[in-house]
Amino acid sequence: DVKVTQSSRYLVKRTGEKVFLECVQDMDHENMFWYRQDPGLGLRLIYFSYDVKMKEKGDIPEGYSVSREKKERFSLILESASTNQTSMYLCASSLVGSGTDTQYFGPGTRLTVL
């Protein structure tokens, strides 16, 4: 059974804090993605990675960075959290490139920045 796990289901941080969101997949997938989901805006791609140490910006990368040191792990970093980064963060992975492969999602991390 495919599995994508995220380090926290709920997280509360203060403005200006550095925040790490971790994602781990056990399916040996090459591609990994970070999205945020907001009411009325749907899922928006923040960053994705198609290989270890490789990354590409998505549609809304400002204020975020990522790290992929191992194939199974993809981290999202908020260098200095702001209230407008309060959101649901979803990690996903897929097997190969081409856009035709299913993306499997983790359960999400609901981040609140006060």
Place this chain on the structure above:
Amino acid sequence: RKEVEQDPGPFNVPEGATVAFNCTYSNSASQSFFWYRQDCRKEPKLLMSVYSSGNEDGRFTAQLNRASQYISLLIRDSKLSDSATYLCVVNRGNTDKLIFGTGTRLQVFP
């Protein structure tokens, strides 16, 4: 114009009803099309891929009209367990990036 547009609903239908959702996309170079299902406070999960010839999976039928850049999902004999938000998903051109619609909410009542 949004890259993927869906009617947000909600669609409130009785058990046993047939309901159809539509979606339009703006990028004519898109090659891959999907419907995902998302339950309340849960992650999205693939419901079905959408092929040019149309495809069926049990009570669910998906259709693609490339000329009109339009995708549909038909659910027959609705069950209470079908209550969820249905996301129309399209890849951006010939890339691995998926564009998600904001979803159509379905509520099936007894």
